[in-house]
Amino acid sequence: MTMATMNxxxxxxxxKGRKRGRDLAGLAVILGLAVLGYLLFPNNLxxxxxxTAIALLVLSLDLVTGYCGVATLGHAALFGSGAYASGIAAxxxxxxxxxxxxxxxxxGGAVAxxxxxxxxxxxxxxxxxxxxxxxxxxxxxFANKASxxxxxxxxxxxxxxxxxxxxxxxxxxxxxxxxxxxxxLAVVFALLRLIVRSPFGMLCRGVKEDPIRIRAMGASPxxxxxxxxxxxxxxxxxxxTLNAISTQVVGLDSLSFTLSAESLVMLVLGGTGSLFGxxxxxxxxxxxxxxxxxxxxxxxxTMVGALLIAxxxxxxxxxxxxxxxxxxxxxxxxx
Amino acid sequence: MQTVFSIAVDALAYGxxxxxxxxxxxxxxxxxxxxxxxxxxxxxxxxxxASYAARDLGLGYGxxxxxxxxxxIVIAVPIERLLYRRIYGAPELTQVLMTIGITFCIIGIxxxxxxxxxxxxxxxxxxxxxxxxxxxxxxxxxxxxxxxGLGVAVALWYLIEKTAFGVKLRAAVDNAAMAAAxxxxxxxxxxxxxxxxxxxxxxxxxxxxxxxxVEPYYALRYMVTFLVVVSVGGAGSIxxxxxxxxxxxxxDTAGRYLVPEFGEFFFYLxxxxxxxxxxxxxxxxxxx
Numbered sequence: 058m059t060m061a062t063m064n065x066x067x068x069x070x071x072x073k074g075r076k077r078g079r080d081l082a083g084l085a086v087i088l089g090l091a092v093l094g095y096l097l098f099p100n101n102l103x104x105x106x107x108x109t110a111i112a113l114l115v116l117s118l119d120l121v122t123g124y125c126g127v128a129t130l131g132h133a134a135l136f137g138s139g140a141y142a143s144g145i146a147a148x149x150x151x152x153x154x155x156x157x158x159x160x161x162x163x164x165g166g167a168v169a170x171x172x173x174x175x176x177x178x179x180x181x182x183x184x185x186x187x188x189x190x191x192x193x194x195x196x197x198x199f200a201n202k203a204s205x206x207x208x209x210x211x212x213x214x215x216x217x218x219x220x221x222x223x224x225x226x227x228x229x230x231x232x233x234x235x236x237x238x239x240x241x242l243a244v245v246f247a248l249l250r251l252i253v254r255s256p257f258g259m260l261c262r263g264v265k266e267d268p269i270r271i272r273a274m275g276a277s278p279x280x281x282x283x284x285x286x287x288x289x290x291x292x293x294x295x296x297x298t299l300n301a302i303s304t305q306v307v308g309l310d311s312l313s314f315t316l317s318a319e320s321l322v323m324l325v326l327g328g329t330g331s332l333f334g335x336x337x338x339x340x341x342x343x344x345x346x347x348x349x350x351x352x353x354x355x356x357x358x359t360m361v362g363a364l365l366i367a368x369x370x371x372x373x374x375x376x377x378x379x380x381x382x383x384x385x386x387x388x389x390x391x392x
Numbered sequence: 393m394q395t396v397f398s399i400a401v402d403a404l405a406y407g408x409x410x411x412x413x414x415x416x417x418x419x420x421x422x423x424x425x426x427x428x429x430x431x432x433x434x435x436x437x438x439x440x441x442a443s444y445a446a447r448d449l450g451l452g453y454g455x456x457x458x459x460x461x462x463x464x465i466v467i468a469v470p471i472e473r474l475l476y477r478r479i480y481g482a483p484e485l486t487q488v489l490m491t492i493g494i495t496f497c498i499i500g501i502x503x504x505x506x507x508x509x510x511x512x513x514x515x516x517x518x519x520x521x522x523x524x525x526x527x528x529x530x531x532x533x534x535x536x537x538x539x540x541g542l543g544v545a546v547a548l549w550y551l552i553e554k555t556a557f558g559v560k561l562r563a564a565v566d567n568a569a570m571a572a573a574x575x576x577x578x579x580x581x582x583x584x585x586x587x588x589x590x591x592x593x594x595x596x597x598x599x600x601x602x603x604x605x606v607e608p609y610y611a612l613r614y615m616v617t618f619l620v621v622v623s624v625g626g627a628g629s630i631x632x633x634x635x636x637x638x639x640x641x642x643x644d645t646a647g648r649y650l651v652p653e654f655g656e657f658f659f660y661l662x663x664x665x666x667x668x669x670x671x672x673x674x675x676x677x678x679x680x
Contacts, residue, residue, distance in 0.1 A: 128485050175666060180671045182484060183427055187623040188667050190616050191660040284652040314616070318492060325489055359500025365493030369486055370478065 080250050084243055085332060090340075091239040102231040104347060106303040109238035112339040113245060113296025114316075115323045116332060120289040123329035124253060125282050126265035128186055129177060130317050131193030131295065137312030138169030138196070139294025144213045144307040145206055155218045155237065159298050166294015169196075174286030175247050178279060192316065197312045212308040216280055216301055234303035241299060245292055249332055252288065261285050322361065328375025337377040358360070399642075399649050404535040407641025408541025409603055413596030414618040415633050417590025422584055422628015423565050427484050431593055432615040433498040436592025439606035440463045440502060450611040453516040457598050464594035465587050472586045490501060493638050494609050503608040508652075513601040526544060533602055545591060548630055561585060565628055576577040620663050625674055632674050639666075 142165020327338020557642030
């Protein structure tokens with residue numbers, strides 16, 4: 058492990074109380090923003106729910122890219138697998154209880170994570186990137202061909218989830234789906250904060266810094282990354298299920314290269330290696346997208362491109378990373 | 393038999409077009425270690441310039457090709473100086489993001505300037521029609537594309553193996569710092585090979601316009617294919633890239649002919665299999 062990680066670990070041991078305080082503050086910020094969103098955009102809850110689902114995808118991407126250093130352009134494979142797993146469970150097997158669907162989606166995402174992990178972790182660098190791209194296209198083509206199960210390019214329609222807990226119906230305004238999404242996001246966020254700070258999370262960061270030393274310490278880098286991939290798949294699968302429940306349809310676009318690339322852009326915009334960064338990036342990117350793409354989809358692409366170049370040149374740590382760095386420096390100067 | 397023959401000719405032509413476009417990417421990746429996702433965008437710019445020159449200005453095909461190659465170089469060199477230079481040696485993720493950003497920008501601008509429709513590069517009469525081989529006839533354009541590929545391969549081989557510039561290039565690929573210490577102006581080697589790579593991409597974009605139609609999403613659609621070729625062939629290796637292009641061109645074309653309903657399924661399956669078996673590429677060297 059490098060000094061930075063060591064210091065992190067030390068700080069973790071000393072300032073456990075402060076960290077827990079930050080966790081609670083983070084949860085409070087999520088819930089506060091959720092309430093604010095509900096009050097400000099009561100007619101646009103579908104967008105906010107989609108944002109929550111994508112936030113889960115970006116969080117899951119952060120686990121493998123930010124914490125493990127695996128560069129992937131095919132992460133939507135896990136998201137789409139979760140969405141299709143829950144959708145197929147609902148349409149073909151009659152499992153329409155939302156929580157059971159969620160379980161199916163998490164399972165589907167985790168299995169897809171295992172498959173992708175086995176393939177992607179075989180290589181490093183450019184071949185790894187190519188493998189991830191090939192995988193997402195393979196998943197996409199497969200879902201397109203297996204149209205008896207997935208509905209092909211028409212999408213898997215007719216998902217009609219039961220009322221949540223038998224009481225809260227999924228209404229036209231998407232209030233239930235929104236609340237479900239926010240609760241899901243808060244729970245996942247809290248769990249992930251625990252995971253990334255656990256010894257296992259530290260091991261993954263160590264693998265990112267120097268896999269050879271980790272092996273010399275007696276741990277298996279590949280096993281650690283594989284576990285993280287499965288966890289990441291479960292998170293992405295939950296996001297996919299949320300999207301399937303709220304829109305009641307699963308389209309091929311949930312398994313697309315574009316979604317993978319966009320989620321990577323969101324992550325980097327917010328800042329890799331930080332759960333707050335992943336959330337920040339998603340919110341900023343999707344609001345930006347909603348405003349600009351309404352005007353002209355092609356200018357939207359130019360804007361995203363310019364934004365990416367600007368982030369790489371001027372804020373390589375992402376929005377959250379840069380702001381946090383500034384705040385830390387100011388605190389340091391104030392002392 | 394007939395099917396096998398047409399598959400072989402189409403695969404060869406497709407593979408050669410892939411080769412012309414992606415060999416530049418392979419050389420720059422081997423040389424500068426930059427994961428350049430914007431390479432397809434340069435091929436697209438070449439196609440657009442040629443289409444504009446030949447169709448709207450009414451210039452000859454040969455002149456349009458020249459204009460496309462040099463026009464693309466003129467556009468790309470400032471991009472290299474301003475943007476690429478900052479990401480040499482940066483982590484892969486940074487390079488991927490920067491070059492995807494450039495690709496998105498070029499797509500957006502191309503769509504704004506030329507519109508979302510398909511652009512064709514009208515062929516001169518000499519390249520239309522077909523050549524009779526006695527037992528089969530082949531479209532002349534296919535032969536032209538195959539010839540271009542072979543010509544580029546031979547010219548590059550000569551440039552890299554037989555000229556003084558080739559010696560410097562190989563030295564810089566093997567060990568840039570040592571080459572610089574021995575007096576090789578690596579900056580100039582980088583700039584020249586980037587220009588050559590972009591020029592070849594533009595050439596491939598024009599010659600292959602019949603097989604890979606020019607439209608704004610060209611850069612994104614074929615980006616993956618070019619990247620795959622380089623990864624399968626091994627960055628920086630000309631024979632590796634040639635073999636990879638012919639192999640992948642063959643698999644893709646055969647897949648389209650024999651099982652069209654599966655689209656590119658087999659192509660990506662083959663890619664995954666090859667990359668898993670040869671993680672460094674077909675001709676990759678150990679220790680890179």
